[in-house]
């Protein structure tokens with residue numbers, strides 16, 4: 461792959477990389493199509509990265525089907541699928557890890573310590589192997605996007621990042637390879653997450669609430685009333701660069717990220733909504 465990419469770059473081709481863990485769905489396809497629009501060559505990596513799973517998580521159970529992925533990639537116009545083996549990526553006496561401090565320990569990082577070290581490490585390795593001009597990630601994994609953006613900036617990685625919008629089912633459920641774990645009933649229940657996020661966004665923009673604590677409480681109540689099967693793990697209202705909690709809602713101006721994790725049965729889902737908020741008080745003056 462490194463040789464192919466080096467050759468492609470020498471011959472002036474623009475390379476787009478879409479890193480995935482496979483079991484591709486329309487969310488992944490939207491990234492592939494964005495890459496096709498901008499690049500001459502699209503590489504999709506398919507690698508279930510052991511380094512980003514904690515002991516007891518679903519590394520073994522994670523859905524895998526390369527021939528299905530192959531057909532999805534072919535139909536979407538992908539040029540190369542990079543499908544390495546865990547031994548190729550971490551074989552021998554592997555020792556080096558990338559840690560984006562502070563932001564990796566927040567939100568998801570609190571519940572999945574070490575997860576983002578695994579993510580940043582594999583993503584940098586994939587960048588070095590495929591040498592992309594552009595790399596495509598989904599807003600679906602909001603914190604991952606923040607961590608990768610910071611890594612690219614801090615380590616002067618020479619490429620352009622594109623963060624693409626979350627693709628959802630008709631009922632609002634964000635597409636995810638992990639949705640295959642859920643029953644139809646769970647999937648329709650899980651649509652509550654997006655409704656909750658939209659409710660939260662409305663409350664933030666209404667300026668009727670002084671603190672994010674009140675808004676988180678309202679969102680939780682919404683879930684409890686509308687979907688008792690939803691077991692919320694956290695809701696966070698933060699900025700989108702350092703994931704700092706927004707305490708004083710009316711005074712805040714900038715991008716607002718509301719993110720959450722919840723269980724439906726044994727399946728853990730994450731989702732988020734990102735939007736811009738003006739400081740109405742400032743703008744009135």
Ligand code: AMP
Nearest residue numbers: 480481482487597598600601626627635
């Ligand atoms: P994954 O295979 O789940 O690791 O995801 C690979 C890439 O696809 C990541 O950048 C994800 O954020 C992105 N992605 C996953 N689901 C969606 C979705 N529903 N909409 C947009 N992008 C997504």
